[in-house]
Amino acid sequence: xxxxxxxxxxxxxxxxxxxxxxxxxxxxxxxxxxxxxxxxxxxxxxxxxxxxxxxxxxxxxxxxxxxxxxxxxxxxxxxxxxxxxxxxxxxxxxxxxxxxxxxxxxxxxxxxxxxxxxxxxxxxxxxxxxxxxxxxxxxxxxxxxxxxxxxxxxxxxxxxxxxxxxxxxxxxxxxxxxxxxxxxxxxxxxxxxxxxxxxxxxxxxxxxxxxxxxxxxxxxxxxxxxxxxxxxxxxxxxxxxxxxxxxxxx
Amino acid sequence: xxxxxxxxxxxxxxxxxxxxxxxxxxxxxxxxxxxxxxxxxxxxxxxxxxxxxxxxxxxxxxxxxxxxxxxxxxxxxxxxxxxxxxxxxxxxxxxxxxxxxxxxxxxxxxxxxxxxxxxxxxxxxxxxxxxxxxxxxxxxxxxxxxxxxxxxxxxxxxxxxxxxxxxxxxxxxxxxxxxxxxxxxxxxxxxxxxxxxxxxxxxxxxxxxxxxxxxxxxxxxxxxxxxxxxxxxxxxxxxxxxxxxxxxxx
Numbered sequence: 001x002x003x004x005x006x007x008x009x010x011x012x013x014x015x016x017x018x019x020x021x022x023x024x025x026x027x028x029x030x031x032x033x034x035x036x037x038x039x040x041x042x043x044x045x046x047x048x049x050x051x052x053x054x055x056x057x058x059x060x061x062x063x064x065x066x067x068x069x070x071x072x073x074x075x076x077x078x079x080x081x082x083x084x085x086x087x088x089x090x091x092x093x094x095x096x097x098x099x100x101x102x103x104x105x106x107x108x109x110x111x112x113x114x115x116x117x118x119x120x121x122x123x124x125x126x127x128x129x130x131x132x133x134x135x136x137x138x139x140x141x142x143x144x145x146x147x148x149x150x151x152x153x154x155x156x157x158x159x160x161x162x163x164x165x166x167x168x169x170x171x172x173x174x175x176x177x178x179x180x181x182x183x184x185x186x187x188x189x190x191x192x193x194x195x196x197x198x199x200x201x202x203x204x205x206x207x208x209x210x211x212x213x214x215x216x217x218x219x220x221x222x223x224x225x226x227x228x229x230x231x232x233x234x235x236x237x238x239x240x241x242x243x244x245x246x247x248x249x250x
Numbered sequence: 251x252x253x254x255x256x257x258x259x260x261x262x263x264x265x266x267x268x269x270x271x272x273x274x275x276x277x278x279x280x281x282x283x284x285x286x287x288x289x290x291x292x293x294x295x296x297x298x299x300x301x302x303x304x305x306x307x308x309x310x311x312x313x314x315x316x317x318x319x320x321x322x323x324x325x326x327x328x329x330x331x332x333x334x335x336x337x338x339x340x341x342x343x344x345x346x347x348x349x350x351x352x353x354x355x356x357x358x359x360x361x362x363x364x365x366x367x368x369x370x371x372x373x374x375x376x377x378x379x380x381x382x383x384x385x386x387x388x389x390x391x392x393x394x395x396x397x398x399x400x401x402x403x404x405x406x407x408x409x410x411x412x413x414x415x416x417x418x419x420x421x422x423x424x425x426x427x428x429x430x431x432x433x434x435x436x437x438x439x440x441x442x443x444x445x446x447x448x449x450x451x452x453x454x455x456x457x458x459x460x461x462x463x464x465x466x467x468x469x470x471x472x473x474x475x476x477x478x479x480x481x482x483x484x485x486x487x488x489x490x491x492x493x494x495x496x497x498x499x500x
Contacts, residue, residue: 072449088447090445093498094498094500095500190500191500192499192500193497193498193499193500194497194498194499194500195340195495195496195497195498196446196468196495196496196497196498197338197468197491197494197495197496198448198466198467198468198491199322199466199491200450200464200466214450214464216448216449216450216466217448218446218447218448241447241448241449244447245445245446245447246445246446246447247443247444247445247446248343248344248443248444248445248446248498249442249443249444250344250345250440250441250442250443250444
């Protein structure tokens with residue numbers, strides 16, 4: 001794959017054309033992405049390769065790649081290279097919201113990674129959502145989720161204790177919230193309400209999601225209930241807006 | 251209202267404190283917004299008033315207001331002043347999506363203004379959505395919508411002709427899409443699908459929505475059908491993400 005891409009981006013730049021060298025390089029790569037010469041998910045040449053090919057210094061090549069990332073055309077994965085962003089994944093929000101199913105339906109493999117877990121007393125808003133007493137203990141996990149190897153979302157789940165005391169360990173093992181809920185005896189669950197807003201990603205979210213500064217996240221808060229209708233899980237997650245389109249059917 | 255606010259923002263700045271004067275002024279106003287001294291919807295003092303009160307030049311006062319707008323704390327309404335942003339309006343997305351009802355339920359008065367109307371042949375994607383032949387004529391209107399006097403969204407509606415030949419005139423008169431559909435004989439309609447994404451507002455959208463550069467919009471595309479289930483209206487609208495939180499109940 002690399003050999004073709006390397007050829008694809010080698011068309012040279014014109015000095016003194018009024019556009020800076022990094023802008024010309026970025027424009028050429030952007031044109032090749034739009035034309036499909038570079039396909040979604042393709043890896044771009046490295047800074048060093050671009051620098052050699054366009055006869056510019058690495059700083060110029062780096063700036064071209066950074067410009068493409070800040071325009072949402074490519075994703076810079078730390079230590080692994082730069083990749084063409086794929087179109088947004090359709091992500092259904094309804095009575096049944098399952099990350100693994102939603103990602104699988106779009107033809108990708110879902111993955112999850114637990115970043116942290118802790119126990120804390122529920123503040124008032126959370127206690128109200130979960131239908132528990134203020135100050136009663138909940139478990140909070142933070143998870144990053146992927147489609148293939150692309151980070152899609154990062155967010156929290158908060159569940160009442162002691163019912164979900166096995167949740168964090170099960171989530172660490174499986175990476176799947178549905179499986180972790182199953183390990184706690186929840187055979188099925190459904191989403192009763194979802195709130196959706198959007199903002200620019202924080203610096204920490206941008207790092208976790210391979211987003212350039214200034215890129216946007218969808219902020220999705222949800223409440224899941226068990227078969228009996230009891231609230232079991234309050235979630236909030238930010239989704240890279242370049243990678244997901246939420247869909248609601250009614 | 252003005253007299254109180256003027257008093258509220260008069261606390262002075264410290265020269266040589268390490269923070270620029272505009273940042274100190276912005277921080278003081280932000281603190282008063284967070285403390286509720288300046289309430290949602292309140293008008294801020296003008297540039298000239300701020301400049302006089304803090305003994306700075308107008309450029310400095312302008313920069314303080316611009317910083318607050320770029321942080322999403324205030325809204326600069328061209329020619330009418332600067333106002334404290336209210337919290338986000340809950341905006342239900344479901345089988346029944348009605349701007350006027352949604353805004354009214356949140357305690358605000360809905361308004362609408364038609365920006366433009368034209369007729370055009372339907373491109374393939376639109377024709378498929380509306381269930382009409384490619385190239386058959388549709389009417390396209392562009393509308394800006396308000397909660398009280400605050401711009402909330404700007405977007406397009408596209409409807410098949412000749413059935414909706416009276417739509418644009420009716421929309422101009424009422425400002426309400428539901429009323430304009432009623433004028434075309436649609437007694438009731440429902441939303442069958444909605445797609446939600448987000449991005450930074452374009453310069454034109456920012457102007458229409460009183461948004462500072464870099465602020466975010468929710469992009470909402472929908473398809474409405476009539477009582478018989480026939481597609482009648484394809485919509486796309488951008489909502490100021492600072493002013494709306496979409497909600498989905500299931």
